[in-house]
Amino acid sequence: MAHRVTINDVAARSGVAISSVSSALNGRPGVSEATREKILAAAEELGFVPSVRGRSLAGKKTFSVGLVVHRDPDVLELDPFFGGFIGGIESYIDERGFALVLQTSPGASEILERYRRLAAGRRVDGVFLNELEVDDARVPTVQDLGLPAVGIGADDAFPLPSVRQDHRPGIDALVEHLTELGHTHFAFVGGPPRFVHSRQRELAWRESLTARGITPGPVVDGGFTYEGGIAAANALLANRTRPTAVICANDLSAMGFIAQAQHHGFDVPGDLSVAGYDGIQLGSYLRPTLTTIQTSPNQIGFEAARLLLQAIDGEPTVDVNVPAAELVIRHSTGPVPSSN
Amino acid sequence: MAHRVTINDVAARSGVAISSVSSALNGRPGVSEATREKILAAAEELGFVPSVRGRSLAGKKTFSVGLVVHRDPDVLELDPFFGGFIGGIESYIDERGFALVLQTSPGASEILERYRRLAAGRRVDGVFLNELEVDDARVPTVQDLGLPAVGIGADDAFPLPSVRQDHRPGIDALVEHLTELGHTHFAFVGGPPRFVHSRQRELAWRESLTARGITPGPVVDGGFTYEGGIAAANALLANRTRPTAVICANDLSAMGFIAQAQHHGFDVPGDLSVAGYDGIQLGSYLRPTLTTIQTSPNQIGFEAARLLLQAIDGEPTVDVNVPAAELVIRHSTGPVPSSN
DNA sequence: GAACCTAACCGAAACGTTTCGGTAAACAAG
DNA sequence: CTTGTTTACCGAAACGTTTCGGTTAGGTTC
Numbered sequence: 001m002a003h004r005v006t007i008n009d010v011a012a013r014s015g016v017a018i019s020s021v022s023s024a025l026n027g028r029p030g031v032s033e034a035t036r037e038k039i040l041a042a043a044e045e046l047g048f049v050p051s052v053r054g055r056s057l058a059g060k061k062t063f064s065v066g067l068v069v070h071r072d073p074d075v076l077e078l079d080p081f082f083g084g085f086i087g088g089i090e091s092y093i094d095e096r097g098f099a100l101v102l103q104t105s106p107g108a109s110e111i112l113e114r115y116r117r118l119a120a121g122r123r124v125d126g127v128f129l130n131e132l133e134v135d136d137a138r139v140p141t142v143q144d145l146g147l148p149a150v151g152i153g154a155d156d157a158f159p160l161p162s163v164r165q166d167h168r169p170g171i172d173a174l175v176e177h178l179t180e181l182g183h184t185h186f187a188f189v190g191g192p193p194r195f196v197h198s199r200q201r202e203l204a205w206r207e208s209l210t211a212r213g214i215t216p217g218p219v220v221d222g223g224f225t226y227e228g229g230i231a232a233a234n235a236l237l238a239n240r241t242r243p244t245a246v247i248c249a250n251d252l253s254a255m256g257f258i259a260q261a262q263h264h265g266f267d268v269p270g271d272l273s274v275a276g277y278d279g280i281q282l283g284s285y286l287r288p289t290l291t292t293i294q295t296s297p298n299q300i301g302f303e304a305a306r307l308l309l310q311a312i313d314g315e316p317t318v319d320v321n322v323p324a325a326e327l328v329i330r331h332s333t334g335p336v337p338s339s340n
Numbered sequence: 341m342a343h344r345v346t347i348n349d350v351a352a353r354s355g356v357a358i359s360s361v362s363s364a365l366n367g368r369p370g371v372s373e374a375t376r377e378k379i380l381a382a383a384e385e386l387g388f389v390p391s392v393r394g395r396s397l398a399g400k401k402t403f404s405v406g407l408v409v410h411r412d413p414d415v416l417e418l419d420p421f422f423g424g425f426i427g428g429i430e431s432y433i434d435e436r437g438f439a440l441v442l443q444t445s446p447g448a449s450e451i452l453e454r455y456r457r458l459a460a461g462r463r464v465d466g467v468f469l470n471e472l473e474v475d476d477a478r479v480p481t482v483q484d485l486g487l488p489a490v491g492i493g494a495d496d497a498f499p500l501p502s503v504r505q506d507h508r509p510g511i512d513a514l515v516e517h518l519t520e521l522g523h524t525h526f527a528f529v530g531g532p533p534r535f536v537h538s539r540q541r542e543l544a545w546r547e548s549l550t551a552r553g554i555t556p557g558p559v560v561d562g563g564f565t566y567e568g569g570i571a572a573a574n575a576l577l578a579n580r581t582r583p584t585a586v587i588c589a590n591d592l593s594a595m596g597f598i599a600q601a602q603h604h605g606f607d608v609p610g611d612l613s614v615a616g617y618d619g620i621q622l623g624s625y626l627r628p629t630l631t632t633i634q635t636s637p638n639q640i641g642f643e644a645a646r647l648l649l650q651a652i653d654g655e656p657t658v659d660v661n662v663p664a665a666e667l668v669i670r671h672s673t674g675p676v677p678s679s680n
Numbered sequence: 681g682a683a684c685c686t687a688a689c690c691g692a693a694a695c696g697t698t699t700c701g702g703t704a705a706a707c708a709a710g
Numbered sequence: 711c712t713t714g715t716t717t718a719c720c721g722a723a724a725c726g727t728t729t730c731g732g733t734t735a736g737g738t739t740c
Contacts, residue, residue, distance in 0.1 A: 004462075006696060017720045022698060032718060049460040053397045054696025057725045062393060064441065090444045099463060101404065101439045104430040120389035122344070123439060226625055259625060282622070285566055285599060346726055357690045362728060372688060394726025397695045 005046045007054075014042040025050070052097075064099045065089075065308055066124035068114045070107070070131070080251075080280040081297045085130070085152075088301025096309060098125075112137055119145040126308045128152060129160070132196045148311040150304045153197050161317040163304045166324040167197075167277075168204045170293035171247070173327040174275055175208040177291075178245045182336035183273060184214055187243035189222035189232040189253050198224075201249045201277060217243045222253035229256025237264055237272075244272060244336050251276035251283050251292055258286070258332060269334030279328060288331035295325045345386045347394075354382040365390070392437075404439045405429075405648055406464035408454045410447070410471070420591075420620040421637045425470070425492075428641025436649060438465075452477055459485040466648045468492060469500070472536045488651040490644045493537050501657040503644045506664040507537075507617075508544045510633035511587070513667040514615055515548040517631075518585045522676035523613060524554055527583035529562035529572040529593050538564075541589045541617060557583050562593035569596025577604055577612075584612060584676050591616035591623050591632055598626070598672060609674030619668060629670035636662055 011018040016035060023031045024039040031039075042048075056062045067089070069082060089100055101124050105111040115138055118124050126148035129138050132155075139159065142149040151162035178186070188205050191198030202219060209216045220235050222228035229248060233256070236243060248254035254276030258268050266272050268288055276283060279294030303320045310317045351358040356375060363371045364379040371379070382388075396402045407429070409422060429440055441464050445451040455478055458464050466488035469478050472495075479499065482489040491502035518526070528545050531538030542559060549556045560575050562568035569588060573596070576583060588594035594616030598608050606612050608628055616623060619634030643660045650657045 004696095008696080018697080019699075019721075020719060023719090026698085030718065035718080051696050052461040052463045053393075053402060054725095055698070057393045057397045057727085058696075058698040060698095060725075086442065087444050090442075091446075094443070097461075099441045099443065099458075102426065102430075102442045103434070103439065104427050106431075117389075118439075120387075121392040121437075123392045226621075255625065259627070262627075281566075285595065287599070287602075287627075344726095348726080358727080359691075359729075360689060363689090366728085370688060375688080391726050394695095395728070397697085398726075398728040400695075400728095 004051070005048050007048070007050070009046055010039065010043045010048050013046060014039045061125050061312070062123060063097055064101045064124050065093060065305070065312075066101045066103065066115075066118045066127040067130070068103045068105050068111055068118070068127070070105045070111050080278060080282075081130075081295075084297030085301040085304075088298040088303075089128070089305040090301075091298075092302050092305035093309065098309065112141060115141055115147075116145075119147045125312045126150070128304055128308065132158075133194045134196060134199070136196075148308060150308040150311065152300060152304055153200070155196055155200070161307045161311055162319050163300050163307060163322065164319065165295060165300055165322045167201055167293070168208070168324070170277075170325040170327050171201065171204040172208045172211075174247060174291070174293060175205070175212065177327065177329060178247075178273060178275075178333060179212055179214070181245075181273065181334060183245035184336070185217055185241075185243040185245065186214065187217045187236050187246045188219045189229060189236075189246060189248040189257060190219055191224045191249040191253075192221060198249060205247055222248055222250075222257070224250050224253055226252050226256035226259075229253035229258075230260040233257045233260035233264070237261060237266065242272075245333070246272065246274045248274065248276050251278040251280045251290060254290060254292070254332070255282075255286065258288075258290075268332055271337050273333040273336075275333055277325075279325075283328075284330065286332075291330045291333040292328050293325045294328045296322055299323075344391070345388050347388070347390065349386055350379065350383045350388050353386060354379045401465050401652070402463060403437055404441045404464050405433060405645070405652075406441045406443065406455075406458045406467040407470070408443045408445050408451055408458070408467070410445045410451050420618060420622075421470075421635075424637030425641040425644075428638040428643075429468070429645040430641075431638075432642050432645035433649065438649065452481060455481055455487075456485070459487045465652045466490070468644055468648065472498075473534045474536060474539070476536075488648060490648040490651065492640060492644055493540070495536055495540070501647045501651055502659050503640050503647060503662065504659065505635055505640055505662045507541055507633070508548070508664070510617075510665040510667050511541065511544040512548045512551075514587060514631070514633060515545070515552065517667060517669060518587075518613060518615075518673060519552055519554070521585075521613065521674060523585035524676070525557055525581075525583040525585065526554065527557045527576050527586045528559045529569060529576075529586060529588040529597060530559055531564045531589040531593075532561060538589060545587055562588060562590075562597070564590050564593055566592050566596035566599075569593035569598075570600040573597045573600035573604070577601060577606065582612075585673070586612065586614045588614065588616050591618040591620045591630060594630060594632070594672070595622075595626065598628075598630075608672055611677050613673035613676075615673055617665075619665075623668075624670065626672075628672045631670045631673040632668050633665045634668045635665045639663075 007018050007021050011021045020031050021039050024036045103114050105114045129149050130152045132151055149160050151158050151160050154162040190202045206216045220232045222232040254274055258274050261272055268274055276290050276292040279292050283290035283292050299322045307317050347358045347361050351361045360371050361379050364376045443454050445454045469489050470492045472491055489500050491498050491500050494502040528542055530542045546556045560572045562572040594614055598614050601608055601612055608614055616630050616632040619632050623630035623632050639662045647657050
């Protein structure tokens with residue numbers, strides 16, 4: 001295997017000191033235009049690529065950022081968020097020479113330990129905090145460690161830089177859509193209440209209804225899963241005074257809900273309108289196709305990466321709001337059934 | 341921010357040289373049991389965590405491995421393979437202090453460049469080569485670079501260490517299942533032929549049929565996508581001599597196929613049996629639930645990681661075959677329709 | 681008790697960068 | 711011509727480990 005070309009080789013080749021090579025390559029002042037070009041030429045000829053190892057030791061940076069995804073059984077398989085999110089992160093950090101270090105955590109209990117380990121060995125320069133929980137334990141942890149971090153979808157009082165996508169306009173538009181179709185009996189299939197975004201979505205639903213003078217109906221936890229959607233359908237459709245419009249906190253639970261509703265003999269949207277949240281591609285493949293609220297994981301990832309790199313560089317950051325999630329009307333919602 | 345505790349602090353605290361600390365912590369000989377314990381205690385008290393930066397420079401290793409996933413629009417979102425695969429990788433490398441560096445590549449053309457970059461800065465110690473293509477350009481690339489690599493699902497003649505999961509038993513069982521149901525007209529919805537696994541699955545289908553004296557029917561490219569499955573259904577069901585049993589190279593195209601078949605008024609499995617390949621969780625949520633062949637991405641990831649770390653350590657490797665993918669009979673396959 | 685061996689431990693170099701203080705040269709100001 | 715200032719460049723330290731040759735102390739052997 002060919003000897004790796006180092007900064008010394010470039011220095012020797014261009015007849016200058018390595019410090020000058022470093023300055024030239026990093027666009028720092030203190031080197032004349034003539035020698036800069038000479039150095040760049042030498043580096044080019046030798047095919048010099050700076051060693052991430054060397055520069056991370058010297059520069060106190062690892063040039064990588066971390067993301068911990070808690071993998072219950074198959075989050076990565078079924079959670080559509082991560083794909084786009086990771087893609088968005090990549091598209092920003094790549095050009096800046098950063099890499100994404102991904103860790104999976106088997107259970108909620110290990111997740112803190114994962115962050116600790118990433119931070120302790122200074123394996124990453126910063127981390128993303130996704131799926132924030134209420135009073136999330138990761139926040140004090142990264143603060144203690146002095147590890148730059150960016151929160152995703154945080155509440156207003158969040159103490160770290162964060163990226164948000166407003167859910168209220170989408171949910172409000174959805175509620176408006178449904179009320180225009182005549183619906184007055186609304187239910188909500190939420191996510192686990194420990195998650196901030198579970199609460200946010202439910203709150204938006206509640207506020208949107210009360211603002212229209214409609215009393216919010218029952219709320220059940222669908223756990224963001226298909227099975228949770230099934231259970232929610234069982235719970236909500238047993239009563240005689242069942243809702244005619246059901247809004248689910250994510251698409252997956254909406255899918256389970258619809259399937260189970262159909263299993264019980266209900267027609268969607270004939271007897272019952274159901275909507276999801278996320279906008280996963282699969283929603284357009286279902287029968288009926290899924291009315292949902294389209295989020296922008298890609299954009300969120302991009303902005304989060306931008307913020308995180310700013311924070312790492314010690315620059316001040318200002319929280320960003322990506323354009324609000326938008327309502328996508330498809331065929332799982334329709335007119336309220338005539339009360340017969 | 342508290343001063344980072346280094347190996348020097350541990351050495352000072354336990355009154356020995358840093359070299360002894362290094363030896364003690366890495367379980368190397370040359371240090372008595374007594375001092376080893378003293379050192380371990382000191383390290384524990386100080387909360388010492390070796391800096392990945394330092395050790396990677398000195399040890400000529402970065403303690404990370406790379407995976408490039410080509411992200412067309414939303415591979416990560418819809419391709420169920422990666423979730424389990426990444427999980428499997430993690431569960432092995434984590435304990436060994438390795439991390440996974442994930443890169444996404446917008447298009448097929450950039451993917452080589454991505455591997456080059458990972459290798460050039462020696463950002464990773466080795467890479468996984470997934471979704472192998474026929475005459476894959478990555479193979480000579482990593483060989484030139486001297487970068488350890490492990491192939492996933494390679495053909496027999498593959499020149500690098502590799503992990504395989506035999507598809508033949510599953511496909512053969514599926515064909516047997518269908519022939520027992522009376523089917524004799526088989527079609528295949530394949531993947532892009534440039535992928536090794538596309539060819540493998542089609543070949544297995546072909547061999548299984550001919551072994552039973554059945555002439556393989558038409559083959560169309562479903563591109564591993566939902567839309568491809570739709571197109572395949574349009575192509576295969578237009579003819580009057582349509583197949584009664586369709587095997588798709590993955591679940592997603594099978595889903596598209598079924599949806600479109602239903603759209604054309606066919607009952608699945610009444611008029612037509614359709615099976616997929618992969619075993620994604622979603623398959624059990626469909627109506628009808630999807631007969632498929634269950635693969636083990638998690639196990640493949642685990643074994644691939646094991647092999648890769650062996651290769652990185654310069655140990656000899658022996659290719660591994662994880663247990664073959666297994667047939668899962670659900671409700672998208674049924675008796676051949678009585679020829680009326 | 682001299683000669684030898686071995687285990688335990690130490691010191692310093694090495695890895696490939698960045699950074700910083702310093703020096704020499706060129707130039708301007710007086 | 712002296713003094714001061716700037717610019718270009720150099721040399722060496724620093725980052726936190728691993729590794730390796732060397733030294734010491736303790737124990738064997740004869």
